[in-house]
Amino acid sequence: MKRQFRKMHGLGNDFVIFDARDVPLEMDVATARALGDRRTGIGFDQLIVMEPSDTADLRMRIWNSDGSEVEACGNATRCVALIAGGHSRIETMAGILEGQAGDGEAEIDMGVPRFGWDEIPLAYPLDTATLPIGWEGLRDPAAVNVGNPHVIFFVDDAGSVELERLGPIIENDPLFPDRINVNIASLEDGAIRLRVWERGAGLTRACGTGACATAVAAIRRKLVADRVEVRLPGGALTISWTPGATIRMRGGATHVFTGEVDL
Incomplete structure (x- = not known):
């Protein structure tokens, strides 16, 4: 099965981006890891799959080059916002992010930061402003x-x-x-x-x-x-x-x- 992709980067943080909004694409750990190999695959820091969303303009899923799926990626969100164009709402595992794109750059509302030890998360309670470690x-x-x-x-x-x-x-x-x-x-x-x-x-x-x-x-x-x-x-x-x-x-x-x- 052949699929088209975009290679993009945000300040050198590079991505392979698949648009699966019209034609679904199943991604798994092994495939993401294989595509991420810079010698035998395409090579990337993160792989992105754009999907339909019931709550936003689109959904963005993110895999690292080791095949692990992660919640958020700021540089990739700017790239996806540029593809979407104008103002967009992007669903991620970390919540819905809003982007405004134009002229080769984008501004993203990344949401509210969290500081609770169990929100990081840490294995046990510590003051996250200055961890005594x-x-x-x-x-x-x-x-x-x-x-x-x-x-x-x-x-x-x-x-x-x-x-x-x-x-x-x-x-x-x-x-x-x-x-x-x-x-x-x-x-x-x-x-x-x-x-x-x-x-x-x-x-x-x-x-x-x-x-x-x-x-x-x-x-x-x-x-x-x-x-x-x-x-x-x-x-x-x-x-x-x-x-x-x-x-x-x-x-x-x-x-x-x-x-x-x-x-």
Whole structure:
């Protein structure tokens, strides 16, 4: 069975996107993992399937390159919003997100962040504003759920951390029963410099939910203003949030090519 797909990226965080709104597509762990192999498949950080929705304009399902299905992906949501065009409501496992697309970028309302230890979730109660834990030199992180779970470490130099080594250790720590996305952030001229180890995908050039979670954690700690630029290896996102409100994320989304694959 041959299916057409779009290859897109948000600041280098790359996706294979199938539009199954008219013709259904069954996706499973093995198929997602095979397609995600950059040598023998197509290659991606996440695979996206767009489906019909009874509660929104469309439904978006998300698989990591290791085949695991996840709740949310900010960069992918911008890409899907660009495909949908104009204003769209997108159903995800994390809830309904609203997007406004135009001129190669999109702004997404990412919903309200969650801070309860059982909402992250953690294995046992801890103060998520400053977790009294650490891994080697990384200590006292914040934890935020923005549709998927994130832990955020603020350091002097985000580039100096061995994230490729420490990322999988923290991701799979028993403290995080659903595993965790690991963010390493430092302050830079009023902005945030950020590197992310994505749960199920590894080091990535950009992570939209990671940028949202990190901005929220920095605003809670009064390290930055309520509208901040987050600089990732692949480019910058603008994140806005005030306590009690929803998070707004703005940034680019790029179509690379359209292809066809035999499933």
